Amino acid sequence: QxxxxxxxxxxxxxxxxxxxxxxxxxxxxxxxxVAWYQQLPGTAPKVFIYENNKRPSGIxxxxxxxxSGASATLGITGLQTGDEADxxxxxxxxxxxxxxxxxxxxxxxx
Amino acid sequence: xxxxxxxxxxxxxxxxxxxxxxxxxxxxxGNFWLSWVRQAPGEGLEWVANIQQxxxxxxxxxxxxxxFTISRDNAKNSVFLQMNxxxxxxxxxxxxxxxxxxxxxxxxxxxxxxxxxxxS
Numbered sequence: 299q300x301x302x303x304x305x306x307x308x309x310x311x312x313x314x315x316x317x318x319x320x321x322x323x324x325x326x327x328x329x330x331x332v333a334w335y336q337q338l339p340g341t342a343p344k345v346f347i348y349e350n351n352k353r354p355s356g357i358x359x360x361x362x363x364x365x366s367g368a369s370a371t372l373g374i375t376g377l378q379t380g381d382e383a384d385x386x387x388x389x390x391x392x393x394x395x396x397x398x399x400x401x402x403x404x405x406x407x408x
Numbered sequence: 409x410x411x412x413x414x415x416x417x418x419x420x421x422x423x424x425x426x427x428x429x430x431x432x433x434x435x436x437x438g439n440f441w442l443s444w445v446r447q448a449p450g451e452g453l454e455w456v457a458n459i460q461q462x463x464x465x466x467x468x469x470x471x472x473x474x475x476f477t478i479s480r481d482n483a484k485n486s487v488f489l490q491m492n493x494x495x496x497x498x499x500x501x502x503x504x505x506x507x508x509x510x511x512x513x514x515x516x517x518x519x520x521x522x523x524x525x526x527x528s
Contacts, residue, residue, distance in 0.1 A: 300452070333514035335453070342503055342521055343445075343453060348514035355510075386453050388514070395467050397443065397455035 302400035320387030328368035410435030417522030430504030446500035
């Protein structure tokens with residue numbers, strides 16, 4: 299049972315927008331940076347957003363991150379079939395003394 | 409661009425031991441906390457442990473504390489995970505992960521993973 303909460307799945311048609319929520323507490327998201335990872339089937343995760351809202355070089359600006367209080371959101375606009383993947387939020391939890399991941403959200407392009 | 413390469417996975421019986429290795433290439437390995445992250449079949453990501461740059465600080469997820477030990481050898485750009493008293497629920501792909509010059513607050517560099525199967 300993760301201390302971070304994400305919806306199991308989201309879906310939308312190509313070109314549309316989806317948002318993925320990540321809810322935590324003051325022990326984790328509320329007082330620490332959030333990162334978002336994309337994992338394609340059979341591959342290692344890849345960081346898509348770090349420090350709440352920063353994109354690594356090479357990540358399209360269709361991907362955005364935000365944080366408010368103890369919740370964070372990943373937004374994907376102009377949805378493409380190549381965006382179909384599992385997305386995980388993650389961050390340090392001060393109470394647990396551990397890095398925690400959300401359970402993951404599967405993005406499906408209809 | 410940095411790279412991590414894991415090795416040491418395999419099939420082991422319950423109660424057995426296994427030692428995973430991870431070697432870093434192309435980045436200042438010794439500048440970062442290094443972590444192990446695992447993923448059980450069909451499940452999500454679970455952070456397992458991390459180790460400070462000089463090896464003095466270590467953290468573990470509760471389910472492995474007392475059974476797993478993380479260590480590192482910066483001279484060999486390597487981090488290790490000694491896994492003892494293995495259980496079926498430790499079956500997973502184990503990834504080595506590191507921050508980078510980009511950020512210390514996320515895992516920017518990942519290995520390809522090494523598979524551990526605990527079964528009789």
